[in-house]
Amino acid sequence: MRVILLGPPGAGKGTQAARLAAKLGVPQVATGDILRMARASDSALGRKVAGYMDRGDLVPDELVNEVALDRLRQKDAARGFVLDGYPRTIDQAKTLQSFLDDKGTKLDAVIKFMVTKDEIVKRLSGRRVCPKCNTVYHMIADPPENDEICDFDGTPLVQREDDKEEAVARRLVEYGAQTRPLYDLYENEAPFIEIDAMGSSDEVFDRLTKALGTLT
């Protein structure tokens, strides 16, 4: 299955993408995770994108398109993927469409996560991540067993630079200006499904799998 998860930052896309990808047996492809890994390894790409990411700006299309398509060309994505955080602009959506057309494949579903602004702020302000294994926690909704320490490797958790107030504000503006227009684009394309993303992670996953189940 080839699925795109769309929604504002903090809507819970990454949380659900990981669960859905495991259930479907396809990779989760998250451009944010790939870019953060590039930064952590201090690669040339990582150095190019660091400033954009920390400010809460989108990384330029040509860089992100290359990163995303490189990942989608890998063998494990041939049978399907759950895209999380890509595409985020019309240019990226068009690039993805040409890639799928060239392969003679198409999207099975585009999912839009619906969540209130108050909830976004709560989710982003409470998000903590393990800098070593990338596990995502929430200090209230999904805390680690021991205070601010990763359950899996004991590494102290950190707050993402772009989850701080100023960057969050910029990311929400970027989302409105650049990503929202994708809804119009996809509304007339392959099954476009709106999911109520409020409530617990289990409740959202249940809605997501039920909605996708109707397609199979």
Ligand code: ADP
């Ligand atoms: P996105 O990938 O859309 O930016 P994440 O999946 O990283 O969002 O979720 C943002 C934060 O909200 C994380 O701290 C995560 O643990 C938390 N979260 C995810 N889903 C829920 C939910 N259904 N209820 C409460 N918190 C959630």
Ligand code: AMP
């Ligand atoms: P995310 O983990 O999806 O919240 O992404 C974190 C940051 O990585 C974003 O705020 C952007 O700076 C960058 N990024 C990730 N995916 C994209 C994308 N598709 N287009 C542009 N920038 C991206």
